[in-house]
């Protein structure tokens with residue numbers, strides 16, 4: 001079967017070793033024409049390529065809870081309901097204006113107790 005590639009630049013930050021965030025590029029081979037969610041892509045990178053990548057793989061996976069919120073190509077979006085297709089290039093970082101970065105794509109949402117404020121940070125596609 002023909003393979004195609006998704007290129008993802010993902011922001012990395014580990015406060016124990018990094019002074020500033022930096023980006024790591026991953027090239028992921030996928031089946032031609034097969035789209036997936038950004039959350040599935042990040043999970044694939046974590047499970048198959050780089051176990052050091054930190055992200056939240058919890059909650060609903062149906063676009064309700066906002067636990068998967070990430071900054072995707074400059075917009076805060078739910079990673080579980082944002083799709084990516086072969087040939088796409090995307091930049092992924094922790095959600096902005098939501099709370100402090102714990103590590104890589106993980107935000108401390110506990111610092112932002114107002115769910116309405118989290119919802120307002122989500123961009124409309």
Ligand code: FES
Nearest residue numbers: 061064065066080
């Ligand atoms: S996992 Fe709940 S909105 Fe994405």
